[in-house]
Amino acid sequence: MRPLAYQRALDLFMESMVKPDYELRANAGYQDCYGELMEIRQSCITYLKTLKEINDIEAGDESDAIEIGKTLSAKLSSQKMSFAHGELI
Numbered sequence: 001m002r003p004l005a006y007q008r009a010l011d012l013f014m015e016s017m018v019k020p021d022y023e024l025r026a027n028a029g030y031q032d033c034y035g036e037l038m039e040i041r042q043s044c045i046t047y048l049k050t051l052k053e054i055n056d057i058e059a060g061d062e063s064d065a066i067e068i069g070k071t072l073s074a075k076l077s078s079q080k081m082s083f084a085h086g087e088l089i
Contacts, residue, residue, distance in 0.1 A: 010051055010055065050074040
Protein backbone atom coordinates (compact mmCIF):
# COMPACT_ATOMS: atom_id res chain seq x y z
CA MET A 1 0.00 0.00 0.00
CA ARG A 2 1.20 3.53 -0.77
CA PRO A 3 0.48 5.57 2.37
CA LEU A 4 0.53 9.00 0.72
CA ALA A 5 -1.78 7.90 -2.10
CA TYR A 6 -4.11 6.28 0.45
CA GLN A 7 -4.18 9.50 2.48
CA ARG A 8 -5.01 11.55 -0.63
CA ALA A 9 -7.76 9.11 -1.56
CA LEU A 10 -9.25 9.38 1.94
CA ASP A 11 -9.16 13.19 1.68
CA LEU A 12 -10.91 13.14 -1.69
CA PHE A 13 -13.55 10.71 -0.50
CA MET A 14 -14.14 12.83 2.62
CA GLU A 15 -14.59 15.85 0.36
CA SER A 16 -17.21 13.98 -1.67
CA MET A 17 -19.07 13.07 1.54
CA VAL A 18 -19.10 16.62 2.89
CA LYS A 19 -20.08 18.26 -0.40
CA PRO A 20 -23.88 18.68 -0.46
CA ASP A 21 -25.72 16.69 -3.12
CA TYR A 22 -29.04 18.51 -3.45
CA GLU A 23 -30.57 16.00 -5.87
CA LEU A 24 -29.79 13.09 -3.54
CA ARG A 25 -31.17 14.98 -0.54
CA ALA A 26 -34.33 15.89 -2.45
CA ASN A 27 -34.77 12.22 -3.40
CA ALA A 28 -34.36 11.24 0.25
CA GLY A 29 -37.01 13.81 1.17
CA TYR A 30 -39.43 12.41 -1.41
CA GLN A 31 -38.79 8.89 -0.17
CA ASP A 32 -39.21 10.01 3.46
CA CYS A 33 -35.74 8.90 4.57
CA TYR A 34 -33.83 12.21 4.80
CA GLY A 35 -33.03 11.81 8.51
CA GLU A 36 -31.73 8.31 7.95
CA LEU A 37 -29.59 9.50 5.02
CA MET A 38 -28.02 12.21 7.18
CA GLU A 39 -27.39 9.68 9.98
CA ILE A 40 -25.62 7.34 7.55
CA ARG A 41 -23.67 10.30 6.14
CA GLN A 42 -22.47 11.28 9.62
CA SER A 43 -21.50 7.68 10.41
CA CYS A 44 -19.46 7.50 7.20
CA ILE A 45 -17.72 10.81 7.91
CA THR A 46 -16.82 9.65 11.41
CA TYR A 47 -15.55 6.34 10.06
CA LEU A 48 -13.41 8.13 7.46
CA LYS A 49 -11.87 10.25 10.22
CA THR A 50 -11.06 7.02 12.08
CA LEU A 51 -9.45 5.56 8.96
CA LYS A 52 -7.32 8.69 8.61
CA GLU A 53 -6.27 8.43 12.26
CA ILE A 54 -5.37 4.75 11.92
CA ASN A 55 -3.48 5.47 8.70
CA ASP A 56 -1.49 8.23 10.43
CA ILE A 57 0.00 5.77 12.94
CA GLU A 58 3.60 5.46 11.78
CA ALA A 59 4.81 2.84 14.21
CA GLY A 60 2.56 -0.19 14.15
CA ASP A 61 2.69 -0.64 17.91
CA GLU A 62 -1.06 -0.44 18.49
CA SER A 63 -2.77 -3.78 18.48
CA ASP A 64 -5.60 -4.70 16.16
CA ALA A 65 -7.94 -4.95 19.13
CA ILE A 66 -7.29 -1.31 20.05
CA GLU A 67 -7.90 -0.20 16.46
CA ILE A 68 -11.12 -2.21 16.30
CA GLY A 69 -12.20 -0.61 19.58
CA LYS A 70 -11.50 2.86 18.19
CA THR A 71 -13.52 2.11 15.07
CA LEU A 72 -16.46 0.74 17.06
CA SER A 73 -16.34 3.68 19.43
CA ALA A 74 -16.29 6.12 16.52
CA LYS A 75 -19.27 4.41 14.90
CA LEU A 76 -21.28 4.54 18.12
CA SER A 77 -20.36 8.19 18.63
CA SER A 78 -21.47 9.06 15.12
CA GLN A 79 -24.86 7.52 15.76
CA LYS A 80 -25.26 9.69 18.86
CA MET A 81 -23.94 12.81 17.10
CA SER A 82 -26.07 12.45 13.99
CA PHE A 83 -28.78 14.58 15.55
CA ALA A 84 -27.95 17.53 17.79
CA HIS A 85 -30.78 19.23 19.66
CA GLY A 86 -33.32 17.80 17.24
CA GLU A 87 -31.52 19.25 14.21
CA LEU A 88 -29.83 17.31 11.44
CA ILE A 89 -26.08 17.69 11.16
